[in-house]
Amino acid sequence: MDALKNAFYDVMYFYDLSFTPTGVEANLAKWREAKAPLLELLRRHPNWNEQELAIVFDFSEGRGIDHNCVDESKFELTLLAQDAGLTPEELEDFTAALDAATADYAVVPDPSRLPVIRQRGHIKCAEGQKASRIINRLCGKFNLDQYEVDKLMGEHGDNPTVRRVKPYNAVFARLADSLNPVEISKTGILSIHPCDFLEMSSKRNAWHSCHCLADGGYRGGCQSYMGDGISMIFYTVDENIRSDFRLAPRITRQVFCYRGGMLLQSRLYPDNNDDTRTLYRSVVQRAISLCERTPNLWKTKRDRKEFADILVTAEGSMHYPDYECSNYATMSYLHGMSCDGVLEIGSPSLCLCCGQPYNYHNKTKCNACENVVACKDCGKVIAKHNAVRYEGAYYCSDCIPCCDHCQAIGRREALRPAVSADGRIVHLCTTCYEAAAQGCGRCSASTICGIIGGNKFCPHSQYRLAA
Template structure:
């Protein structure tokens, strides 16, 4: 929506001069004569539904040049003029009721500097002014919550099942017998008579002639020796012990597809009765019974490996912290995971040494989410961070407006064992919104078709995971069912934290080359200094 309308009288900023970068759409010869003057909006082009992309024309210049809202101080009527925010003091005056804005500016500048993004006090203040302007309604909604902890964040204590990755369990079971050394215990190199394969190579007959073979006693000896040799494998172990060894390996590998804490009826019926595995038995106990049956529980490495397996399948619950936030720092660090990163990371050089950081190819998306009016970041820690760069265990974006809730992808994965993290996080979010919105019916419905695209209008340069992953979804309060087809806008064009001008590049937060507008060059510029916070 455009900030100004046709017929509005606005004041052009002073000191824009003739410098191209000082104007939203560049300088044109003669534009400087309007600086400090009151002019009339004669045309408004806002096809992109984003104030940073609106083009204004002026009656006084015969609609010759393109103007942007940043080129104006505000309406000529002082009672409705827009405040100019370009330094800390301005930001504090305008938005200091929500947080310590001086500290927020310092923290944002320090974070951007640390990861190589150009910034200045002027640019960061312009960016944060846009943030507060658009996030104001969500911030004030959050402040009503009993879980509000200040600084535009809520926190809920939760319990979550310990991660028991199906992939990790499969790998563990496939490798367990080898790792525990089962074959060393199960393969036997002597038969029931206490003899080895080589013992049967000695028949007690020094030499044999064709005539000797006609003698019953010699033929019997040779036959018994051959039959005994046939009971051994090429490695010298008995065939019977190889069968036991193979059976053990096969039975243990059956556990590779179980990632729940108790044995199902189907699994109990699929294994031999001799193991005494029963439906409802703890999975770790059933695993131990199989190992005890074969005697591999006596292996030196068994206790350590079994404890590892039990941790994976026992479904123990962890006490964690679930954060719901619209704090700017949390958007900028949205892809700082414990041991993961995503394409939105601002750590383009992978200084945090994650397995894959995708070169921060969508790092501009952090600002796209930060500056819109709908995007909320949720994430999980096992503590309350003092340094908000601490790696997140999980992260999920939500987008709320017009009585609909859009859920983005859960990173780094959507399941914690059998736990559906999409459902868990969505329930927490819905419960919190129900209380804040004063809903009498706290039930929410999730659209079954799974198509999010019809409910969103996407702007900005963030990666649209909510339309690219099938687990992403739209939900709405049951008592407001007529909102199911409502549309919300997700994303916003960026504001360069150095020059304060719009930026729309996927892989950049700030312009590679820009200057702080001439009239504001007195404000601090930071490009190389490292801050700690």
């Protein structure tokens, strides 16, 4: 539990949030109790990582060939051929060869297409050659790659900037990209780690949602999801990340909820892409069925009207219920499981300071605990304005003392005692202490000054050295 508490503290320091050990322990205790059945289930998976409290997957995301994009790019290329001044006969040959190279919507054209490409395009091409390479050679044969136009780059008074450009490059790049599927390797994490709920929309990302602790309107929802018994965070990071996944920028993220054979898939961030959602759903379905030790057979419903009565947002929850939007949620039912009852999503959020429920979507604490923090070293609860912020964390003055004159943070052993003009014992950094010592060292009355506390009348020094 100490490792989780320290990780929790680090998130609080990262976002400069007020908290106390009481508030953190209350949230962790609630998480621990609520997630216990889910934790027991997920631990059955062979890819379970106890330190990360997550199932870790290695998988690839693919983008198939988009037929519409291929057709649009071909049309642009044909218009370019017309603008480039091809004769009617040349344009007819060019179009026939281009159609043959793209007819299969494949990376490599079918060998039966090659005779037409060779005859009408007047180029050589071999079996197994990529369609994009054939098209590039075809366009070179008809000199489309040399065609130039004037492009207005900007206007500066009466002298507009014009540059000669080759439009072919951009058009061909789009067509070539649409004919070459992309496969991206990623690491996927299905997590119940409390910090993955806290940072479900991390400011480390290039994107974030309303649950971001930095500025989100529903930042209280992080504790809400953390404290229920069914919510999990599924997210992806770069394939090179092998540990401390919660500290890495998230490529994608979404919430899954599971109980008794019922699996809810909520909105996918940052883009609710159908193909990606389908891929992630299949990954999680396979993982859950393996943990349940039952065949991976699911029935999925996409029309929210068919399962709206199953989804219940827990009273007092502070999260944004994006699963209530019909185009965001899907429900899957595992064959052979009971699949009855409801999915109660979320829970009352607990103040990170006093540990009691509060009612503000855009906060992580109640109003009564607005300005308190905990010392990172000793855990003492102090007013935020009395705390010392040092290297991204808060400390009390006993753990990270400051020079009483210049307020510079220093180690306790590096501070030297002195006496202020009002008679208080103060501690000075080396620079301030040496400045005080120089004044006292030049004064012939330094001995008697120490006896009578004469520095209160001294115009040369604010402090005198302690005996």
